[in-house]
Amino acid sequence: MRHFRTLLAHELRAAALAGGTWVSAALFLALMGAVHWFAVLDGAEAPQTATPLEATFQLFWIPLLCVLPLLTMRSFAEERRQGTLAALLTTPASPAAVVWAKFTAVWLTWLAFWLAFAAFPALVAQRLGTAGDFRLGDPIVLGGGLAFIAVSGLLHVGLGILCSCLTRSSALAALLTFVGLLAFTAAGGALEKLPIESWDWLGWLREPAAHLRTFSHMEDFTRGIVDARPFVLYASGMLLCLGLAVLTVEGQE
Amino acid sequence: MADAAPLPEAAVAAERLTKRYGSLTAVEDLTFSVAPGEIVGFLGPNGAGKSSTMRILAGTMAGTSGRAAIWGVSVALEPAEAKRHMAYMPENNPLPEDLKVEEYLTLRARLKDVPADRVAARVAKVMEDCDLARRAARQLIGQLSKGFRQRVGIADALLAEPKVVILDEPTIGLDPHQIVGIRDLIRSLRGKMAVLISSHILHEVEQVCDKVVIINRGRLVAQGRPADLRRELIPTANFTVVTRAGLADVTRAAVAAEPAALVEALGEADGWTRYRLALPAASPARETLAGALIAAGLPLREIAEERIGLEDIFIAATRRAPADLRRP
Numbered sequence: 001m002r003h004f005r006t007l008l009a010h011e012l013r014a015a016a017l018a019g020g021t022w023v024s025a026a027l028f029l030a031l032m033g034a035v036h037w038f039a040v041l042d043g044a045e046a047p048q049t050a051t052p053l054e055a056t057f058q059l060f061w062i063p064l065l066c067v068l069p070l071l072t073m074r075s076f077a078e079e080r081r082q083g084t085l086a087a088l089l090t091t092p093a094s095p096a097a098v099v100w101a102k103f104t105a106v107w108l109t110w111l112a113f114w115l116a117f118a119a120f121p122a123l124v125a126q127r128l129g130t131a132g133d134f135r136l137g138d139p140i141v142l143g144g145g146l147a148f149i150a151v152s153g154l155l156h157v158g159l160g161i162l163c164s165c166l167t168r169s170s171a172l173a174a175l176l177t178f179v180g181l182l183a184f185t186a187a188g189g190a191l192e193k194l195p196i197e198s199w200d201w202l203g204w205l206r207e208p209a210a211h212l213r214t215f216s217h218m219e220d221f222t223r224g225i226v227d228a229r230p231f232v233l234y235a236s237g238m239l240l241c242l243g244l245a246v247l248t249v250e251g252q253e
Numbered sequence: 254m255a256d257a258a259p260l261p262e263a264a265v266a267a268e269r270l271t272k273r274y275g276s277l278t279a280v281e282d283l284t285f286s287v288a289p290g291e292i293v294g295f296l297g298p299n300g301a302g303k304s305s306t307m308r309i310l311a312g313t314m315a316g317t318s319g320r321a322a323i324w325g326v327s328v329a330l331e332p333a334e335a336k337r338h339m340a341y342m343p344e345n346n347p348l349p350e351d352l353k354v355e356e357y358l359t360l361r362a363r364l365k366d367v368p369a370d371r372v373a374a375r376v377a378k379v380m381e382d383c384d385l386a387r388r389a390a391r392q393l394i395g396q397l398s399k400g401f402r403q404r405v406g407i408a409d410a411l412l413a414e415p416k417v418v419i420l421d422e423p424t425i426g427l428d429p430h431q432i433v434g435i436r437d438l439i440r441s442l443r444g445k446m447a448v449l450i451s452s453h454i455l456h457e458v459e460q461v462c463d464k465v466v467i468i469n470r471g472r473l474v475a476q477g478r479p480a481d482l483r484r485e486l487i488p489t490a491n492f493t494v495v496t497r498a499g500l501a502d503v504t505r506a507a508v509a510a511e512p513a514a515l516v517e518a519l520g521e522a523d524g525w526t527r528y529r530l531a532l533p534a535a536s537p538a539r540e541t542l543a544g545a546l547i548a549a550g551l552p553l554r555e556i557a558e559e560r561i562g563l564e565d566i567f568i569a570a571t572r573r574a575p576a577d578l579r580r581p
Binding site for chain 2: 010082
């Protein structure tokens with residue numbers, strides 16, 4: 001991992017200069033701006049159980065499915081298509097350093113997008129002339145939501161990186177990531193819907209299903225509840241994805 | 254880079270290297286070596302297994318069996334250490350399109366463990382050596398011509414002053430001026446680095462290389478100095494003779510000089526006939542043939558020994574039947 005910092009700096013610079021990053025950022029901010037604005041309007045029309053900010057974070061899956069695959073898809077697929085990955089691996093840099101650098105660069109970019117979103121509540125309050133209104137910009141909801149994005153992003157970005165390793169086509173990598181993220185995000189809810197209680201042979205699924213509820217994790221975070229289990233889930237999922245990605249890259253050498 | 258460690262016997266060693274893709278055998282039981290400081294041409298027809306062999310040696314592809322070592326370090330067992338001694342320029346020389354030449358070389362220098370305080374100096378040196386400094390340093394690689402892209406690849410290979418440089422078709426796509434430049438550059442590496450170079454331009458290889466390794470269908474068919482291979486693979490010395498004399502007179506005179514001589518008439522124009530005289534390569538008559546023909550009273554207009562180039566050696570070697578293939 002001696003070359004991690006060199007590679008990370010290169011990846012961050014490449015991301016900052018890539019047109020695709022800026023297009024993704026514009027798409028993300030447009031999406032989240034619209035989502036947040038409608039959440040504010042809904043809140044103004046009738047009393048809601050969630051504040052506009054909470055309602056916005058509950059729709060985190062929209063940019064997750066629409067924008068994150070755009071960030072991860074090129075990381076390996078494009079390099080494999082151009083042959084530059086093989087050239088990179090002729091240096092003493094290890095496949096692990098390459099995978100971790102690309103992962104970290106995309107994860108930081110994803111966080112930067114969400115940090116830019118954090119300006120929205122302030123902008124809305126300024127636009128409405130309600131600066132200081134606690135309901136529009138609760139720092140616990142904002143901080144908790146961003147913490148959830150950071151923690152769950154470990155697994156989400158890791159999955160995208162793994163998918164990008166599997167193919168030379170960026171489009172296919174994006175599609176694989178989309179399906180993977182959709183399956184993972186929906187898995188907890190889908191398992192909840194199953195009549196597990198009445199199927200003895202599926203009893204072992206009860207415990208894991210309880211841990212996979214992504215939306216519950218998000219709600220806990222936005223309420224300021226800190227639970228170690230989501231950290232373990234997302235961090236171990238990330239390690240699994242990146243481990244498989246390293247093996248895939250090594251296998252392609 | 255200063256290195257107090259003793260020189261290994263071979264800078265590059267391939268021992269019974271084999272690579273199979275399913276049922277297809279790309280490289281079979283291939284053994285050869287490159288000594289430190291030596292420039293070796295790696296030749297073979299298209300599909301002979303040259304690029305596969307080079308990729309195995311460079312550690313970008315695993316062999317099926319056998320051993321590949323760079324500077325005495327196993328490529329399979331200690332890839333990072335082996336790569337530290339070596340630079341590899343693949344055939345299609347893939348480069349990132351969106352980086353400037355200087356930025357790319359700086360990144361590669363850092364990845365190749367060039368000391369931080371020497372990175373700028375090394376980048377400047379290789380850009381100067383490869384004639385990139387004036388015209389291409391600040392250009393995006395994606396905007397460079399093929400020739401300049403090849404130069405960037407070679408500059409990258411030389412960046413960390415490796416002990417071994419593996420170049421797969423470095424002159425492909427270059428114009429004659431650029432080829433001469435690259436040839437001189439490679440020649441300047443003699444004694445400093447071991448260079449393994451594949452090329453289809455045999456004339457270039459002959460001018461640059463100390464030794465050649467020729468493979469065909471993944472197997473070694475010849476290796477050694479061109480002069481030695483010439484003796485081994487082409488056992489005759491051919492002379493072209495132009496004279497008014499008939500075949501019988503020429504044959505008589507040639508056999509008088511060398512009993513094993515063979516004469517063949519090639520054609521006639523304006524009363525002058527062109528003959529090919531084949532003598533054993535080791536025959537002392539090679540040096541006295543002209544005198545012998547004149548002494549025999551043949552009206553002689555021209556006599557010249559046909560030059561046997563690497564092309565002839567290559568063709569002779571790659572035509573060898575499998576039964577003739579010699580294991581080193």
